[in-house]
Amino acid sequence: MSVSLLQEMTEKAMARNIPISVQVDLTYRCNERCVHCYLDHDDHGEMTTAEIKHLLKEMAEAGVFILTLSGGEIFLRKDFFELLEYARRDLQFCVKLKTNALLIREREAARIRDLGVESIQISIYSHRPEVHDAITLVPGSLKRSIDAARFLKSQGLRVIFANVLMTQNMADYPGVRALAAELGIESTLDPTITPMMDGDRGVLSLGVGRDELRQVFRDTSLVGDAEEFCAISTNDSNEDALENLPCSAGHTSCYVSPYGDVFPCVQFPLPTGNVRRQRFIDIWRHSDEMNDVRSIRVKDLSTCTSCTHVSSCSRCPGLAFMEGNMRGPSSQDCERSFARTGVPSANMLAKAKAKPARAAANLVQIRALPTMAGATA
Secondary structure (H helix, E strand, O other): OOHHHHHHHHHHHHHHOOOOEEEEEOOOOOOOOOOOOOOOOOOOOOOOHHHHHHHHHHHHHHOOOEEEEEOOOHHHOOOHHHHHHHHHHHOOOEEEEEEOOOOOOHHHHHHHHHOOOOEEEEEOOOOOHHHHHHHHOOOOHHHHHHHHHHHHHHOOOOEEEEEEOOHHHHHHHHHHHHHHHHHOOEEEEEOOOOOOOOOOOHHHHHOOOHHHHHHHHOOHHHHOOHHHHOOOOOOOOOHHHHOOOOOOEOOOEEEEOOOOEEEOEOOEOOOOEEOOOOOHHHHHHHOHHHHHHHHOOHHHOOOHHHOOOOOOOOOOHHHHHHHOOOOOOOHHHHHHHHHHHOOOOHHHHHHHHOOOOOOHHHOOOOOOOOOOOOOOO
């Protein structure tokens, strides 16, 4: 699908309040134990096959076009191909998959091809087994994931390597990119580390430091013209920027957990309803929480409106929410802006002047709405 067509569809969806893109996590269970993963891998009553099919039908009726199936590890669902076939052949979603690919062999790759999946994103953290496997805590996982990527690529499928940048693999992202290029595969790099579902922020210590970020932001193989990429935006006084939406979460996209909870985004743990008790479209259109998220404009952001980086910041409202205020700054994104430009954010300047930070009790945990017990697939 062309970028221009997708942009046109997104603009029309925004104008009509249509959720054009939804990620559904089929399970939080996983056959890897990645050191940076924020999920609780126990099964607390996943939606059944029938419940997920009912949800997918409601999503199609609501206008959803792009369906991302993720987890956990999606291939641990015994009904995975039944759900995928229903999503593609019956409902004709544009389907994207996120997986570690450990369970994909030639047979699975051929079925994915036959069902016309748009793309398969595979988590690859290093080109070196001793680094990748130390992150996943599964010996041999790099080889199995790479073998699966080859199977999928041989079927003519679009494969993407997704790499999360952290202290353990900071030196290896060029190697992952080179491996992807050798295999004819796309690759992405993300320095975001997400707090644990129980609110524990200790995992953030895995994130790379300011100096390392600065190095990444000046890597011309990633950003092109480093001087241009790292320049301070000249549009920070533009009044139009203050009327912009801070994020697409809740506007054209949302996220559904394995237990039916609906959130604005996978990284925005504000519960807005549960599809086991409400219709998907009713949650999308009428949830007070979802509409509160939609009401926010850049001008409503505390601290950020006075920031030098207001028009260029990658601020994530979900990360800000987990710090205690979805209208507040996201510290990780403040650090990125500083590492990129060398200019501290308004939030960083305010913290430098302020008293010691409030107690961790003010931090927000991911909360799920109470759900009815359901059998697993």
